[in-house]
Amino acid sequence: MIVRRNLSWRGILHYTWKSLLYYLLLAVAVYLAHDHYQVAYLSMPFNTVTIFSTALAIFLGFKSNNAYERWWEGRKIWGLLVNYSRAWTRQVITMMIPEIEADAPAVKELQRRMVYRHIAFVHALRVFLRIKHAYNETDQEEIYEEANRYSDIQAFLLEDEFQAFYHKNNPPNFLLELQGEDLQQAFKRGWLSDYRFVKLEDTLVEFNNIQGMSERIKNTPFPRQYSFFSRVFVFIHATLLPFAFVSELGFATIPVSVVISFVFLALDLVGERTEDPFENRLEDVPLTALSLTIETNIKEQWGDEDFPVKQTTQEGIVL
Amino acid sequence: MIVRRNLSWRGILHYTWKSLLYYLLLAVAVYLAHDHYQVAYLSMPFNTVTIFSTALAIFLGFKSNNAYERWWEGRKIWGLLVNYSRAWTRQVITMMIPEIEADAPAVKELQRRMVYRHIAFVHALRVFLRIKHAYNETDQEEIYEEANRYSDIQAFLLEDEFQAFYHKNNPPNFLLELQGEDLQQAFKRGWLSDYRFVKLEDTLVEFNNIQGMSERIKNTPFPRQYSFFSRVFVFIHATLLPFAFVSELGFATIPVSVVISFVFLALDLVGERTEDPFENRLEDVPLTALSLTIETNIKEQWGDEDFPVKQTTQEGIVL
Amino acid sequence: MIVRRNLSWRGILHYTWKSLLYYLLLAVAVYLAHDHYQVAYLSMPFNTVTIFSTALAIFLGFKSNNAYERWWEGRKIWGLLVNYSRAWTRQVITMMIPEIEADAPAVKELQRRMVYRHIAFVHALRVFLRIKHAYNETDQEEIYEEANRYSDIQAFLLEDEFQAFYHKNNPPNFLLELQGEDLQQAFKRGWLSDYRFVKLEDTLVEFNNIQGMSERIKNTPFPRQYSFFSRVFVFIHATLLPFAFVSELGFATIPVSVVISFVFLALDLVGERTEDPFENRLEDVPLTALSLTIETNIKEQWGDEDFPVKQTTQEGIVL
Amino acid sequence: MIVRRNLSWRGILHYTWKSLLYYLLLAVAVYLAHDHYQVAYLSMPFNTVTIFSTALAIFLGFKSNNAYERWWEGRKIWGLLVNYSRAWTRQVITMMIPEIEADAPAVKELQRRMVYRHIAFVHALRVFLRIKHAYNETDQEEIYEEANRYSDIQAFLLEDEFQAFYHKNNPPNFLLELQGEDLQQAFKRGWLSDYRFVKLEDTLVEFNNIQGMSERIKNTPFPRQYSFFSRVFVFIHATLLPFAFVSELGFATIPVSVVISFVFLALDLVGERTEDPFENRLEDVPLTALSLTIETNIKEQWGDEDFPVKQTTQEGIVL
Amino acid sequence: MIVRRNLSWRGILHYTWKSLLYYLLLAVAVYLAHDHYQVAYLSMPFNTVTIFSTALAIFLGFKSNNAYERWWEGRKIWGLLVNYSRAWTRQVITMMIPEIEADAPAVKELQRRMVYRHIAFVHALRVFLRIKHAYNETDQEEIYEEANRYSDIQAFLLEDEFQAFYHKNNPPNFLLELQGEDLQQAFKRGWLSDYRFVKLEDTLVEFNNIQGMSERIKNTPFPRQYSFFSRVFVFIHATLLPFAFVSELGFATIPVSVVISFVFLALDLVGERTEDPFENRLEDVPLTALSLTIETNIKEQWGDEDFPVKQTTQEGIVL
Known part of the structure; x- marks a missing residue:
């Protein structure tokens, strides 16, 4: 159990760096393709993602x-x-x-x-x-x-x-x-x-x-059908985001889509780490x-x- | 009860292929009609679907x-x-x-x-x-x-x-x-x-x-009035989606509307499969x-x- | 208690036909007034209704x-x-x-x-x-x-x-x-x-x-102040919908606003019928x-x- | 405890007339200032209010x-x-x-x-x-x-x-x-x-x-910090609404913003009146x-x- | 425990003035940079923030x-x-x-x-x-x-x-x-x-x-991973807001973004102050x-x- 009020960002990176790297590379790729190589059909109107985001937010809340x-x-x-x-x-x-x-x-x-x-x-x-x-093994140290x-x-x-x-x-x-x-x-x-x-x-x-x-x-375990889909949906959502942002945000697509994706990832991970209280790890009872x-x-x-x-x-x- | 962390996509298709096929065919049909045969009135502004999506997401969360x-x-x-x-x-x-x-x-x-x-x-x-x-029979193997x-x-x-x-x-x-x-x-x-x-x-x-x-x-059973309507609303929602997407997304309508429809379908199905814990099947207690x-x-x-x-x-x- | 998986549409109409008829007539009237008689100020931007819809969806979820x-x-x-x-x-x-x-x-x-x-x-x-x-009498057969x-x-x-x-x-x-x-x-x-x-x-x-x-x-009874307002809000919401749809959807206003209004009506009614389990009727315990x-x-x-x-x-x- | 299915509108006005009057006067003032005296900067894009509305709706649901x-x-x-x-x-x-x-x-x-x-x-x-x-005195008869x-x-x-x-x-x-x-x-x-x-x-x-x-x-009492802020937020929300509506809705701003504000007010008040069940008043147990x-x-x-x-x-x- | 119906604004400022000052300075800076120094790329379409806001509102509701x-x-x-x-x-x-x-x-x-x-x-x-x-020390008087x-x-x-x-x-x-x-x-x-x-x-x-x-x-304590992220997300959200508002709202960016940020801050803080009932402070049991x-x-x-x-x-x- 963590009792200090702030988590260390180093610890957070320890658990998320793979995903963050993926978000970053994808955003850079989409930005370059769209703005530099003019692949226009890579862009998609923002509204498309909105309904997905709401459903995902509710599901992660659950x-x-x-x-x-x-x-x-x-x-x-x-x-x-x-x-x-x-x-x-x-x-x-x-x-x-x-x-x-x-x-x-x-x-x-x-x-x-x-x-x-x-x-x-x-x-x-x-x-x-x-x-x-x-x-329950996750290959995480x-x-x-x-x-x-x-x-x-x-x-x-x-x-x-x-x-x-x-x-x-x-x-x-x-x-x-x-x-x-x-x-x-x-x-x-x-x-x-x-x-x-x-x-x-x-x-x-x-x-x-x-x-x-x-x-x-x-x-x-918390029913795997729930946690599997929440993981998959967070991934799909993060994958769609840069396409939705790129035409309106330009270069800002990169930081903004990484940040928003991180928010959803964090919501998912916080649940994932908390749901099993007897695993002999940081967040245990x-x-x-x-x-x-x-x-x-x-x-x-x-x-x-x-x-x-x-x-x-x-x-x-x-x- | 499933204990492994990932579901197999083969298993998921086993339960969803009929719906996915419907989503795909519908999206293709709408796309062709709109873009190739220029049936303009097939399109519908995206906002129309948004309020439905929010209500549906909340209902599926429930x-x-x-x-x-x-x-x-x-x-x-x-x-x-x-x-x-x-x-x-x-x-x-x-x-x-x-x-x-x-x-x-x-x-x-x-x-x-x-x-x-x-x-x-x-x-x-x-x-x-x-x-x-x-x-409770569903004709599902x-x-x-x-x-x-x-x-x-x-x-x-x-x-x-x-x-x-x-x-x-x-x-x-x-x-x-x-x-x-x-x-x-x-x-x-x-x-x-x-x-x-x-x-x-x-x-x-x-x-x-x-x-x-x-x-x-x-x-x-979980009151049929709830599960019946959630099933029907997911179907209606999926049916409206390609019409809402087609004018803004063009060809991308096909993958995007299938993916988003799948998200809502999955939320519905995961509940449907979990709600009865004594049915002698995969998700049982x-x-x-x-x-x-x-x-x-x-x-x-x-x-x-x-x-x-x-x-x-x-x-x-x-x- | 209903045990069969599907409700009959006849039964559903039995409980909802009055409201549906109202939705239909209203939508037709708004459509005709706006498109045929050019009463332009009948239209209202879609966004106006969105915040109402979200609040209503949450309230109906509750x-x-x-x-x-x-x-x-x-x-x-x-x-x-x-x-x-x-x-x-x-x-x-x-x-x-x-x-x-x-x-x-x-x-x-x-x-x-x-x-x-x-x-x-x-x-x-x-x-x-x-x-x-x-x-508790509702004059419903x-x-x-x-x-x-x-x-x-x-x-x-x-x-x-x-x-x-x-x-x-x-x-x-x-x-x-x-x-x-x-x-x-x-x-x-x-x-x-x-x-x-x-x-x-x-x-x-x-x-x-x-x-x-x-x-x-x-x-x-479930506190009347809650159920009364949910009924009233569903009615107001349905009444606003065609005005919000008519300028963007044209003829499609009629089916779409009836369908969306039906979704909210159904969410309300399903609750209404389920909340009293000892009434000697279809949905009873x-x-x-x-x-x-x-x-x-x-x-x-x-x-x-x-x-x-x-x-x-x-x-x-x-x- | 109210057992009849409908509340009387007279009773509702008894509890809400002050707020409704404020909504009305504000909407009229904003409408006149904007449309008649052309004070353009009084208008504000609708989106601004949306995120506030969603957060408020969730808080009122809670x-x-x-x-x-x-x-x-x-x-x-x-x-x-x-x-x-x-x-x-x-x-x-x-x-x-x-x-x-x-x-x-x-x-x-x-x-x-x-x-x-x-x-x-x-x-x-x-x-x-x-x-x-x-x-707990409210000066309400x-x-x-x-x-x-x-x-x-x-x-x-x-x-x-x-x-x-x-x-x-x-x-x-x-x-x-x-x-x-x-x-x-x-x-x-x-x-x-x-x-x-x-x-x-x-x-x-x-x-x-x-x-x-x-x-x-x-x-x-239900923690005052919660009920105080819900009351304040409903007030702020209602105050922002006419500014958000006025440029798109014109005269319709007046009825629509009063109705929408009333919806949020009602959600708040219904909670307020229900939360204390032993006060010797209408909604008591x-x-x-x-x-x-x-x-x-x-x-x-x-x-x-x-x-x-x-x-x-x-x-x-x-x- | 607070029993009087209204909180004092002085008390509220006591707990929030640091954050409010930050919101104010940021909004002023963004407004000046965008409108006076014409740094156009500081602006970002409003929709970008919407999905974040919904997710945050749900998380704060939780x-x-x-x-x-x-x-x-x-x-x-x-x-x-x-x-x-x-x-x-x-x-x-x-x-x-x-x-x-x-x-x-x-x-x-x-x-x-x-x-x-x-x-x-x-x-x-x-x-x-x-x-x-x-x-649990917060250096707060x-x-x-x-x-x-x-x-x-x-x-x-x-x-x-x-x-x-x-x-x-x-x-x-x-x-x-x-x-x-x-x-x-x-x-x-x-x-x-x-x-x-x-x-x-x-x-x-x-x-x-x-x-x-x-x-x-x-x-x-309420698991720190939850409260840490809610605090961080409220901060990120408030930081993004003025960028999203500035191009559409102009000068009004300053009051509106401070107010909206305050709403989210208040939702977070109200939870933070309520969650520990035995701390010998104002909100205690x-x-x-x-x-x-x-x-x-x-x-x-x-x-x-x-x-x-x-x-x-x-x-x-x-x-």
Whole structure:
């Protein structure tokens, strides 16, 4: 996530230079052909492009909107994870109550295991979500968060749990299964009443929902039929522009058509970069920062003080 | 669902060639009549079409948006099915507890039946939703998922249950009824407390909701009055275009009016193809892939390892 | 609800012929006055109308969108009724449990009464919603569902219940009151535990919500200030069009201005017809079909087989 | 709320005559100056205004939409009040059960008090919401509901409760507090189990939410920065129009610019009048009618028959 | 939050004068160069800018809409805080019941502590949210609420609680932790049943959600890629305008291009100022006023009468 107010033009060029070069060369070519070699039929009245532009602007508006919706939904889901992580920690601490005094240390130990396993769940979900799909590859060099490995989780799990976890098809779901089994144990030993058992299980269902909603956004691209056509239409539009401008604008065709084409390109690209919030890149929902916030909150609630330190990859960027 | 970033132009032509041919022939005819046979009154000032184009663009924007909403809602519903399937499996495993040790194998057996019956429910819902409505027929040849038969479900049910299931008016709902009756049995035998009985029944209500919401989208087309008029207006618009272009563009009328008409056609068609997410075709919400994910997750939670294998119909397509 | 893909032009004319006739006569008059009688000041530059057209298109887009939202919300509410009807039936069957064997027949009888009374509730709500408001009268002849009388409900209620029901101010709400009282009876006799009593009462609250949400849409028209102005603006716009076209288009003014005016009229009318989903007419949410689906599902769950037969009023229409 | 299909032009003039007069005088002045006194530089090419018009139309579309959203949310909230009032009444009647027969009359009396106190809550909330904020004053004469005084509530409360109620900072909230205390009493006497106590308290939380959501809309105007600029832009736009029209339209400038300005003014005003749904004026959500519906429903459920009579202020208007 | 209906032009100039000066100087320069020094190629046909304007208007519409959504969501969240604060107070008062009469004073004392600690939570959340992020700094002088310090909270907490609170990483969350621990104590002493314990804990989860949702909006700026480009496009657009106007409008270029540029600037700025609702500035959601309302409501419910006094910073402004 970018937090500084201005983007760097260098960064923008990094993503757009190929298209800009095409716009420039085309405009120069059309201008030379029309004005210097007098190829008159290269010109086309401006009105021709207007209706296309309006339709395209509306379509890009639709796309921007839905790209933002996806991103914001991703952020909301992780907001829920923040909220319920705090609630889970409090509930584990206050609702698991030893029936006899002698059980107190065992209860404490179980609580600790469940609270730390939840930190593991949060980090595991982050790592799980940021694994790249081959089909999302764009051959673009990206800024990314390097610390994204399951080994980050090892410290929060028992060793055998970590080994089992590591080989699962769906590792985060496995951790929720373990939490459920520990709840059953606590219930059987009388540390949870029937009712409090179900209450804590309800909170686990929230985590199921949070995980599943994140997976939905991760695994379902914005329908390709929409993004493909928006890309194609921006290209066609940019290709028509210099022909529409050349007879009226002369030399000014070159800067003006490049600028206008850039506007439409930017609208398209901004959507394209925002629509997938879990790709481990610049515009991501900041999963690493959020995970560390959760870790800090949970440790503070539990009474530990070895808070993790957030690292900054680059100025004005939070990953 | 299409996951590769680019559509194939061959595929696009497959759906649009009839319209494109019409646009081409019309443009050629108008051009010849106007320029070669000098039928001057065939031309019409460009402005005439502009207001129509804006209104049409807005209307198509509205349609694209709602088509996408329907599709995304379909995906969300099946996301819920993923989440609650995992939760159901965990709840059946951790909340059904034998009162006496001797009951343990019977409880285990009942848990297994209920967990597998849920896999059956998921596949049954997929098959049920992908049965085609006669009124949605378009005489278009489609890419579809062949493995869509109730017999896929047989392995997850007892034989007599499957026979009864097969002849029901609403087979998936019948499976939920069976789950409810098994919960009652477990309650009567003391394996579920009053409170946990109701908790599991609550999860069944979630499945009622998931099934019913899917049926709602399946059985309620986007209001025909909207899609009919969008189709008609795109046709009228395309028909007016060459007349508006011919006097100013001359020969260029032919490519330009075909391209612009194609843009509006594409906007309409993209909506048309996206609005029904359960039609067993290319743009579907990928029910088969999702069902197999759920089957895998459930089996992993239960401890089985015979995970199903996802088959790829065509590169870049997930069904 | 219209399910066939194409509307009939005859039907469209049925709703629009008066306006179309006005457009035609006006265009002819303007054309004759301008071209034959040379009343030059009747013409007006085209640009004048453009800004009006854009504003109108946006306003109609807003209206179409909200009309569809209302309709779709109506459909969603009845979707909830489908889901919770299935859940209610299952819950009544599995959660009401005789304390002693001797009570079994009485429990069975009570269950039957409550399940059938729910069918009565569904049909009653349909009839209740489809009663017309005087202020919604348009003097338009409509296709409607004739079988819409409270007497349809008689078979599902005890005779004295039906008599009381019939004279109530709010008949469907009376049925929910009866259900609540029967739950209390079951609780007092020990067939429901405290907890299951409340669970079933919760499901009744869902029905309160479903009924109330339906009434909200039924009794609150889309704000008249919006629909009145959209109607007026479409009229003004159509009235200005021929003046704007006549000097540039000549004879073509007549077809072109009628077509463009029709486009805006259609956008307005499509919204107008869609915004009220419970009016017992062509574009309704198909309450009759949905009620019969629910009746069938409930009977199947209860074990009866005398499923109702859906009748088709007209091809491609579901009411 | 207006229910008749057409607004009266007299009413429309009541709200717009000042602006219309300004438009008229301006257009006449510009026309005279330009055509009679030949002040040529008063004219301005039409295109200049076009881009402004499009931006304004989009901005007004945004405003219309959100004004309607606010109004519709207000209506939804009061719809919830209808639903939960019915549910509350049923729950009080069926869930409060005397432990011994001798308590039956006392239980009945408590139920009656709580049911009637809820009627008081509904009316109190209506009166509370319709008190005007000084900052919303527009110096416009309005049609309003006169029967809007706390004394309407007296009949539904005990005398001392009413006195206390009357002097509270937040009177409706005080009634919910009383309901909660009566629930506690019922619980202490054994008429409510632990579980049913909490269930009824849950319903009170719904009323907290309903009240709070209504207050949110009432006390938070649509951000003034938006509505101020829409008003200013409509004014600037109308001021530019005659200059843009005058050279091409001549005398027709006068009617055409007044009509077009009126269209934009109407779009703005319709939003302005709709955005605040609890102002005791023509376009309000019909709180009085809804309160009386709730009173009728509750009395019918309780078995009383002295239903209140709805009064009509003016034809086609429901307040 | 601004409640008076009109903004002051002085305030508007405060935020826009730099841009307006640029527009003015540019327009004057272009006008002089073109008309006095005859630099003909400085002019550009108006149509060139039209398509840019439409795209920009749509993009700004999108931005306005989402800025308002963020602001309104912030207001909704604090509305929830109002509702659940009232509910919490009632629940603490009615649901915590001494088992034996002798406990009554201790229960009362605990209730008081929990009710007042909740007031502390509300104020703490306000202070916590209004701490500024360095990256949101704009070097703009702002009107703000000065009374925004944690010391405001001291009166509502025990002294040692306040000290601990003050040094926490996340102070409001710490207060919820304390509430949870007090609930556990009440449960252990028998003042809460198992079921009522969980019910009150549920209300704490609501506060977790309210806090977390507020933090989400606070810590996640509207994606910078959107706001950066909208700012840049408004600048480019304003820069092109005088070139497009100069040949047709002559001297009028100066006022007209400044006015039109101002319209687009205002649309952009209104969004920019609205999108962050917790910045302690003019357009904020009025957290201070809301906190004081909650404090008043809670004290009224508890029976205290030392209501806080709301202070007005400036006329027509609520902070």
